[in-house]
Amino acid sequence: MFGFVIRRILSTIPVMGMVALLVFLMLRLTPGDPAAILAGDNGTPQQIEEIREALGLNEPIHKQFLIYIYDIVRGDLGESYFFKKQVTELIAQRVGATTSLAVITLIITIVVAIPLGVIAAYRRGSWVDQVVMGFSVLGFSVPVFVLGYLLIYIFSIELRWFPVQGYKPLSAGLWAHLHRLILPGITLSVIYIALIARMTRASVLDVLGEDYVRTAYAKGLKNSVVLMRHALRNAAVPIVTVIGIGIALLIGGVVVTETVFNIPGLGRLTVDAVLGRDYPTIQALILVFAFVYVLVNMLIDLTYTFLDPRIRY
Amino acid sequence: MVGGTAKRPPRPTGEAVLEIDGLSVALPKGADREHAVDNISVSVAPKEIVCLVGESGSGKSVTAFSVMGLLPKGQLAPVAGRIMLQGEDLLQASEARLRDLRCTRMSMIFQEPMTALNPVMSCGNQIDEVLRTHTTMSQAERQTRILDILEQVHLPEPPRMAASYPHQLSGGQRQRIMIAMALVLDPVLLIADEPTTALDVTTQAQILRLIRELQERHDAGVLFITHDFGVVAEVADKVAVMQWGRIVEFGDVHQVLTDPREPYTRMLVSSVPSMKPKLRGAREPAAYILQTKALSKTYVDRGFLRKSTVVEAAKDVDLQVSRGETVGIVGESGSGKTTVARCIVRLIDPTSGDIMIDHYNIATAKRGELHDLRRRVQIVFQDPYRSLNPRRTVGASIIEGPMNYGQRRADAESRARELMDLVHLDPSSLDRYPHQFSGGQRQRICIARALAMGPDLLIADEAVSALDVSVQAQVLRLLDDIRNEFNLAVLFITHDLRVAAQICDRVLVMHKGEVVEQGTAHQVFSNPRHAYSRALLDAAPGKDWEFGELLNAER
Structure with a gap:
């Protein structure tokens, strides 16, 4: 029974990993520049560059994913552009x-x-x-x-x-x-x-x-x-x-x-x-x-x- | 409520514990007859086993459920007569009174031990529930009582049995739990509704012995319902034969089995296949149609992050069937006989070994090749109620196969009419649906469907096991005639030794996936060499009775 609980918990890890990957790709695969999307319609080129830097979009994509996962595990889900707050705080x-x-x-x-x-x-x-x-x-x-x-x-x-x-x-x-x-x-x-x-x-x-x-x-x-x-x-x-x-x-x-x-x-x-x-x-x-x-x-x-x-x- | 010591009231000796007098049970309007049970009278004395025997639909179970007060409400209702349990009329008793009597003075065990126990409650709890409901015994007393009754039904390690769930036990063990539950409060009457029908023959023999033993120890009268005359011969003191809701004959077991007065009883008894193989004469050696070499099927259950389990369903099976010959595979459930059959028709893929049809190897045949081989091997399954598509006419089911192989519809249809005639059914009923036929007729249709493909080998997988004896005898005769007429090779799979004795030229005995013995039917039945074959033959109920022969000899 105990073994089953452990196995069942472990089996959720790949599922969550897949979800994280899809969420990650959602932004990366959107046509256009994700930084420009994030900056919104009124974003200045400078804002876009800042966002790109902040998200590490200049890094190769697999490295970006690792950073993304690392941030999630640390409990850092990024900052909301709309509410200007940490997302974790917002959700909490x-x-x-x-x-x-x-x-x-x-x-x-x-x-x-x-x-x-x-x-x-x-x-x-x-x-x-x-x-x-x-x-x-x-x-x-x-x-x-x-x-x-x-x-x-x-x-x-x-x-x-x-x-x-x-x-x-x-x-x-x-x-x-x-x-x-x-x-x-x-x-x-x-x-x-x-x-x-x-x-x-x-x-x-x-x-x-x-x-x-x-x-x-x-x-x-x-x-x-x-x-x-x-x-x-x-x-x-x-x-x-x-x-x-x-x-x-x-x-x-x-x-x-x-x-x-x-x-x-x-x-x-x-x-x-x-x-x-x-x-x-x-x-x-x-x-x-x-x-x-x-x-x-x-x-x-x-x-x-x-x-x-x-x-x- | 029975007191803590649960002593039952003293019983007037010699008087019947159960007396059914003129009982009639009405069927709902529109049924094929007015009464499910029609004016029947039976009595059961203490320490006596009375068998109610009859074919399906004869009203045996309805009688049993009437006594227990468990008839489905709104569908069946007793309309006349009395059911006296120790002088108390159960038909007049209130619902609450009936509840008090159940399991304290009358108990019932059922046909399917697989489904009659609650799968989500431990066995001990299920017995305990009886004690809690009907007695004021303390927890400790109840526990002692449960272990005691489990000991009495000869279950090993009673504490472990009490803690286990039904699915962890074998069919025989479950039936023992049911019997323990039924007898834990010493009822005066035990009703057993086909209690061994779903069990293997060796288990059946043990359970029958157990019921006899406990019934003597507990002084209970037993109303034993069965369709199997072998079982009747094994356990009954008296026999009541039922047909269409009536008791046609009631008497001492010896008299009914050896000298039945009624033609119906006579027909039933003579339909019971004999354990003595028919002498079919030596066959001329012919080329093998089917030959398997070291056929094996292994199931491996691989799980995510856990140990995998390996089951060897069939192991190194070598068998040969030649044209015009019937070869039987006998064995108990789980022996691998059906696995072998399914491999031969490639419904499942064998793990290793060869299956040769002439010189083609079915075991390794590729898709296209297999398509051609399929028509040469046809199968008839056990349950005629489920092996025909209920939404298609039987004609459509019969012609579908040949048309798949390119026969023209008109040809297939005219062939279907010929085949219906051959299996003794009216060719004009081809446009009817399966539910319009009886079980025996459906099985004939299944045989016609298989023959329509023009096979070389016909596999009958428990093809007569679900049928009543009289119908069974007819279908067996039909299969044998067909084998003769078409010079077919027949592989006949059955758990029923009597059936095997009657139809097989040669017999293979399977046990735990392996063939432990093979030889001519005569050899295997009269002089079994392997210990398991001997045990199997020994366990056959009523093996010392020669039903069919006895009556046939008289004529």
Whole structure:
């Protein structure tokens, strides 16, 4: 088991290396002079020369890559031309908000979607099942921004339960922090609830037809025990897989949600960086997102081995 | 709830533990008959093994599930009769009462030990769950009890077994775990639904012995469901024969097997292939169609940053089949018999060795060459339900091969009609789909499909193993007729010794990838030289009974 964890961690190194190479080439292979691109439309020849010098663009390309990797390993992701700050600092400021939003979204999703899916599977064909499946079609089809504004209108403007927009860091108090993240969390989680409830239902339905579920009934166990102890755990692998994919997709989701709710997170930073053609920041964000994705995948793989003793790498 | 010591109430001696009286179970509307089980009555006394025997769809399993109260809800429902367990009518019992009775007074073991245990729970935990649900025993008491029952089912190292997961155990060991789980609370009734059907013959013999032993020690009555008369002969005290949901005959095992009163029972018993090889007469030596030399297949599992594992699925296999001859490969699961077959048709590539068809070497043939050789070797698989494309008509499946080799559609179609006639099916049913045929009919279609290619060598890979005995006998006869008519070479792969005895001229016994013995069927069956062959023959259920012959002699 321990050996597997080590091997799995080691195997992420080549993946991250590939990502770093692609990010590196993204700028180098862009037609034209990268220094001119970085300097922007109003860059003077002198600025361009300075940038070229700073990036070491006069060096041979393999040496440039080594310097680039060396800088990343040192934690130096360069300086943002748009924000005029170290990119690492910029990301450090924003990462908290996005992480909180993602965690809250995940919690809401799991707490709502899995019980719904299990109940729908157990009572397949009944009205409960039809309501859950109907909701899930709806959840898929409503765009995040429409839902976001709808929720703001109902819960913030009409009912005044939540603030309209904005963000308070955890240091401002747990409630103040959570209070502003609940609506964005719900907004973001709806589509995942729809997805994961469906997946759970399908997966549990499959498992309910298995022989060991029949064995569990033959042992005189109650329905609830059969469902939770025998069916759900066996159904878990595909569900966890989808949750993992969901986390990856979440990265796209936060961009819109953070904009709608005016939360200063990585999603907003991405939008700003792209609009400002802030290449160092974009490069760094791609690296960070790729890293998160690789990490999540690794955690999912590790989870499999806990869920199912047959899975050993 | 049973108390901590889990003593069951004293049982009235001599009275039946289970009495099924006039039970009928309704099928949903639109089924092929009204009742899955129709007015049946059976009783099981303590220490008695009653076999329910019949072909697929006869209602055996439905009967068993009715007793346990585990019929699929909304599909099957008991509509008449009583099921008395020690005087208590189970059909009247509440859901909660049934739950209390399960595993405490009635237990069930199932056909597939591979899938009947929860793969993500340790075996010990699965047994423990029974104790936790039904008793108030402490953790320590439960632990002792689990180790004790694992000892009773003769599993080695009970603590290690309790800690292992189902996938780490063999099929036989898993079935022992199932039996341990079923008997841990001393039920008065054990229902065994085809408990050895999925097991190898040597394992089967051990499990049957175990069930007999434990049933005596625990004074349990056993309702034993099987389709296999060999098993019936081995374990039964009484036999109930089922057909189309009815019990056509119920009596003492000796009477039913030797002197069946009903024509249906008589037909079933006489369909059981004999263990004595048919004397087929010496064959004139003919040139080999197929010859393998030192055929080997090795699987190497290489992993990223870890040790690789090597499995020798087949090792130095030498075999020859000549025109007009049926050669059998017998062996248990994992012996490599299917690997050999797949190498010969080049579905997989052999690691080393030669496979000669005439003087062409299939083992090393290149793509173009292989294309020509493929039509000379055809294969019929085990599962007729899955080896035909469900979305194509059987006609389309039959003519596809010949047309690939350039035959004109009209010719291929007229040949397909001839072949349907040959396998005793109506040629006008060529435009039907596979689901419209029964299992035996589908297997005939598979044979017709193989013959359409005009092969020299036909490989039958467990081709009759999924069929009921009466159908099996017909398909075996068909295969033999075809061999005769086309002077085909047939390689017949089976785990069933009775089948091998009936159809093979020569037999190879495989064990762990190697051929341990080969000779004429008569030699191998009457005078096996290798210890493994002897063990295999010895384990065959009901080997001392001569089902078919006995009845045939009477006529």
